[in-house]
Amino acid sequence: MRASIDEVMHRHMAVTIFFGLGTGVIFAFLPTFAESLGVHTLALFYTGYAGAAMAVRIFGGRLIDTQGRHAVIVPSMFVQAAATALLASVGLHALGPGAAPLPVLPLLVVAGVMAGGSHGFLYPGLAALVTDETPAARRGSVVGLFSAVFLVGNAGGAFVFGFVTHAIGYGYMWAILTALMLAGAGVSLRLTPAPSVDDSTDDVDAEYTDAQARVRRIAVNSKEPS
Known part of the structure; x- marks a missing residue:
């Protein structure tokens, strides 16, 4: 129990809470x-969301390994914040008396693509970061804890923001959510960058090359006449 509490106190778990919060409020x-x-109908929104999430994982998933977790997580948190900011702009614009009509559906689809793309990177990126920082013997339980923290953000956001929306309306609710998403993005800036797989591979290759060079020198020296 104490070990689980210690794991939850890590900074990447705080980022996961913010990520889950944004996702839960959007879908709710x-x-x-x-x-x-x-x-x-929101068929186009959900299509854009799912399509973007799948596309970034298929075509950009390798970036999580080659560029490092930090390089993918931080921009994705800001993109998620930008998606909720777009929703806030639409909601606040609708509150203005005599406001010119907006192309609401296309804007919602754009927000869906942004939120889906960020989701596509954030979930595997954060899961990989959690795995990197956990001893092999505890990885299964800690990845399960990571998933639970994400769902806590989902459920907590849907519950709390229901009262917020009822009290002040959608426009201001999305604005408050955007502020929280920016706070989460700020926390992600303080994540410790982990070395990428390619960097680690380069280090191993360099060590192997150095070892080969030493073996050659020893072989040459052994052949020289005394």
């Missing part, structure tokens, strides 16, 4: 938010 409140703006 976007349908009713869109309905309030006259959009009656």
Whole structure:
């Protein structure tokens, strides 16, 4: 139990909470938010979200290994914040009296692509970071704990922001969420960058080359006449 508490106190778990919070609020409140703006189906939003999440994992998933976890997690946190900022802009614009109509559905689709793309990088990137920093004997339990922390963010966001939305409306709710997402992105800036796999491989190759060179020198010296 104490070991699990210690794991939760790590900075990458705090980033996971923020990530889960943003994802949970988007999925919980976007349908009713869109309905309030006259959009009656979100098929394109969910298609954009899922398509972006799959695309970045298929075509960009290697970046998590080659560039390092930190290099992928930090930009993705800011992209998630940008997605909620776009939703906040749409919601706040709708509050203005006599405001010119916006192309709401295309903007929601753009927000979905941004949120989905960030999700596609963040979940495997954070899971890999958790694995990197956990002893092999405890990796299974700690990855399970990581998943639980993400779901706590999901559920907590949906619960708390229901009261927030009821009290102040969608526009200000998305604005508050954006501020929290930026705070989470700020926390991600303080994650310790882990060496990429390619860097580690280069180090191993360099050591191997040095060892070969030493063996050659020994062989040459042994052949020289005394």
